[in-house]
Amino acid sequence: MRKGLKRFLAMASAAAMLTGTFGTAVHAADAVDTSEEVELVMYVVSDRPAGQDIVDANMNEYFKNKLNCTLKINWIGWAEYANKYPMLYSSGEQFDMAYCATWLNFANLARRGAFKDLSELLPTYAPDNYAMQSDSALAQATIDGALYAVPTLLPTYITYGPIYRGDIADEAGIEGQLDTWEKIEAYGDFIKANHPELEVIDLYQGNVELSLQWERFQGNFEIDSGNRYIFYDPSEEHPTVFPVYDDPTFGDFVDMCARWSSKGFWSMSALSDTDSTKTQNGKAALRFHNIDTWSNLCVIHPEWDFRYAPMTKDIAHLPYTQDCLVIPTTAKNPERALALWNLLTTDQEAYDNFFYGILGTTYELNDEGQFTILDPDLYQTNACWAVRTMELNRNQAGVPEYYDTVRHEWEDQIQEGVGTERFTGFVFDTTNVTTEIANCQNVRQQYGWPLELGYVDKEKGLEDYKTQMKNAGIDRIVEEAQRQLDEYLAGLEG
Amino acid sequence: MIHTKKNGFVAEFKRNKALFAMAAPAIILVLVMQYLPMSGLVLAFKNYRYDLGVFRSPWNGLNNFKFLFSSGTGWLITRNTILYNLLNLITSQLLAVIIAIFLTEIHRKYVKKVSQTIILLPYFISWVVVGVFVFSIFNYETGLINTIVKATGGTPINFYQMPGAWPFIICAFNAWKWTGYNSVIYIAAITGIDDAINEAAAIDGATIFQRIRYITIPSIRPTLVTMILLQVGRILRGDFEMFYQIIGLNGQLYNATDVIDTYVFRSLVTNPDIGMTSAATFYQSVLCFVIIMVVNAIVKRVDEEYALF
Structure with a gap:
């Protein structure tokens, strides 16, 4: 209750500030003092492209004119980000801005004091960006009453579904989209009989998401993207939180998986396989993932006619902190950093220079304004994905039309405050149950995954999974999640 | 003093x-x-x-320590870590000594250099690559072993669901990787032995085995003891890369293959907590300290000359 009130107050005061800024019509470039030239430092997570230097020189020329600043981008490679990223904030290093995300533990870092509170800075120094932010986006970035991030302005969706080979689906005579488990099984049987060289379902270690797909198909949603074994049904007025195996249909799911496993839809050694490119390289025929993964595959292999079936019952936005920008507590120039962010998210030229690089060197545009990467080894796109907005972002040439049409359909379907969308502002605070979460995480891998892949006997596997989860303290997590979810709902209503 | x-x-x-x-x-x-x-x-x-x-x-x-012990895995992973390290310590050192002796007994320079290089080579191969080897040897559908088994009409073996096989596989790969490197140190120790002693023994009619038994082995004993003491200091630190790359996220093998480092990594990778990881390291360090003190005390008892301190 108190949390809800706090959040309300924070939003109310932010709104007051917003109107204040607009009332006096102060523009970002005017609000910030640009008399002194500064070099801003930004951290992103990805491997540094070879062409970063020329891209830097090009964009800095533009930034220098506009805001009298230059930007230096530091890259944390994929091989080391898990250790190095949190270290950024504990080492006391001075930098001005960084890419952050739910998968980089935004909420956890925010609670531990890694970021600056932007409640007042954002409306003042990035007013145009702030004006475009939705209430739910701001609510997600607000933790314990403070706004700790600038959320992305490009909505993404929770939709999960099979990405599959259109050429094979046609060959198999499957009608319409591959949007039911029965159709997937028929597709799989056809592949086993006619394309035995292909793995039917692309699974590798760390990417076991069958139960997630099963739950999403029924309209259930996970409590936290890091804990995809605890779900609730957002369509209920007051949803009950439950561990995945307490779903009454879980038995059917396990039966289905056991059957598919015995048919050889995936490898018996999938949990030790590290190859994450099987679909892309024509070694597997179906992968459960999101629409962006699908559109990437379409660009790489148009000849396979990849198709996508959104097997998610209740479509909603992903948290806007899925991609976000944070300002560390150590930042020297938060004002200029936000002014630059304002420019990047509202000015097409600034955005293009920052995100795609140099026209004619790193990318080119076709007549529809879609981009093509000219030399993937030189430069692809910037890794600060949080900068993308609905207005400025470009599609890659070769992305099928369905990508835009279906997203517009989703956008029309989604109603603020209804179903899963009602919960996009919910962030599970794991502080009180860190021990239990660490243990359950382990149990899920040790007992959950083998069960999901049909490697173990159903009765015994289920029994083991439940017992071990109980020992690991799942009841406490469920209880804590339930309490927080109830509080969240009470906050919405009150 | x-x-x-x-x-x-x-x-x-x-x-x-x-x-x-x-x-x-x-x-x-x-x-x-x-x-x-x-x-x-x-x-x-x-x-x-x-x-x-x-x-x-x-x-x-002590809240940070809870996650190690609250679900009962703490004891299992501590046991696994210690047993794996003991097994690896014994096999890789023993093999290293044997190889060092063989290599020094080979007198044809060319053969000696070539075999030494071949034995040392695995040391330079990263565990990531070794992990891929292991997968392509043992996987169920297309693995080397199962392809041979199928070709000869047998039923394929599902290694990735046989926890019992993995201590041997891991131990074998560990030895394969480290033996060459460790043997270099023993070769140095053996080269340091005065040739005159060996020559005198040969003139007195000692066979090659007698020379190894009574001259080489006693001479490298101090090196051997020091090497073992140094290794014991690392006994609570599983070679993370090795376990992680070979086993991956294969839950069915964990009871036989999980060591402290892999457990901590997996438990905390999605929800990192500096306090909890430090707690795990603290636990390892304290146990290491105790083990070193005990082993050193034992060595001191047996022969004070060889003790580290």
């Missing part, structure tokens, strides 16, 4: 100023790089906050 006690540190310092000056860089380096960071151990007892830093973060009691 007795003199120092009598005259005190100051007198000693005055007498050997030059020596102290020479030792200073090393001492400072050890202090800064080894002792100073130990203060970070307090993190194991803190609820870490980025804005407050290591020392000002609030205390957290």
Whole structure:
């Protein structure tokens, strides 16, 4: 209750500030003092492209004119980000801005004091960006009453579904989209009989998401993207939180998986396989993932006619902190950093220079304004994905039309405050149950995954999974999640 | 040594100023790089906050240690870590000694160099690559072994669901990787033995095996003991890369293959907590300390000459 009130107050005061800024019509470039030239430092997570230097020189020329600043981008490679990223904030290093995300533990870092509170800075120094932010986006970035991030302005969706080979689906005579488990099984049987060289379902270690797909198909949603074994049904007025195996249909799911496993839809050694490119390289025929993964595959292999079936019952936005920008507590120039962010998210030229690089060197545009990467080894796109907005972002040439049409359909379907969308502002605070979460995480891998892949006997596997989860303290997590979810709902209503 | 006690540190310092000056860089380096960071151990007892830093973060009691033991896995992974290290210690050192002796007994230079290079080569191959080898040897559908089994009409073996097989597989790969490297040290020790002793023994009619038994092995004993003592110090640190790359996220093998490092990594990778990881390291360090003290005391009992301190 108190949390809800706090959040309300924070939003109310932010709104007051917003109107204040607009009332006096102060523009970002005017609000910030640009008399002194500064070099801003930004951290992103990805491997540094070879062409970063020329891209830097090009964009800095533009930034220098506009805001009298230059930007230096530091890259944390994929091989080391898990250790190095949190270290950024504990080492006391001075930098001005960084890419952050739910998968980089935004909420956890925010609670531990890694970021600056932007409640007042954002409306003042990035007013145009702030004006475009939705209430739910701001609510997600607000933790314990403070706004700790600038959320992305490009909505993404929770939709999960099979990405599959259109050429094979046609060959198999499957009608319409591959949007039911029965159709997937028929597709799989056809592949086993006619394309035995292909793995039917692309699974590798760390990417076991069958139960997630099963739950999403029924309209259930996970409590936290890091804990995809605890779900609730957002369509209920007051949803009950439950561990995945307490779903009454879980038995059917396990039966289905056991059957598919015995048919050889995936490898018996999938949990030790590290190859994450099987679909892309024509070694597997179906992968459960999101629409962006699908559109990437379409660009790489148009000849396979990849198709996508959104097997998610209740479509909603992903948290806007899925991609976000944070300002560390150590930042020297938060004002200029936000002014630059304002420019990047509202000015097409600034955005293009920052995100795609140099026209004619790193990318080119076709007549529809879609981009093509000219030399993937030189430069692809910037890794600060949080900068993308609905207005400025470009599609890659070769992305099928369905990508835009279906997203517009989703956008029309989604109603603020209804179903899963009602919960996009919910962030599970794991502080009180860190021990239990660490243990359950382990149990899920040790007992959950083998069960999901049909490697173990159903009765015994289920029994083991439940017992071990109980020992690991799942009841406490469920209880804590339930309490927080109830509080969240009470906050919405009150 | 007795003199120092009598005259005190100051007198000693005055007498050997030059020596102290020479030792200073090393001492400072050890202090800064080894002792100073130990203060970070307090993190194991803190609820870490980025804005407050290591020392000002609030205390957290023993909560950070709970995740290791609350579900009963703590004992299992400690046991696995110790057993794997003992097994690996014995096999890789034993093989290293044997290979070192063989190599030094080979007198044809060309053969010697080539075989030494081949044995050393695995040391330079990263575990990531080894992990791929292992998968392509043992996987169920297309693995090397199962392809052979199927070709000869047998039923394929599902290695990735046979926990019992993996201690041997891991031990074999560990030995394959480290033997060459360890043998270099023993080769150096053996080369250091005075040739005159071997020649005298040969003239007196000692066979090659007698020479190895009575001359080579006793001469390298100090090296062997030191190497083992140094390895014992690492006994609680599983070779993370090796376990992680070979086993991956294969839950069915965990009971037989999980070591402290892999468990901590998996448990915390999606929800990292500096306090909890420090707690795990703290636990390993304390146990290591105890083990080193015990082993050293035993060695001291047997033969004081060989003890580390």
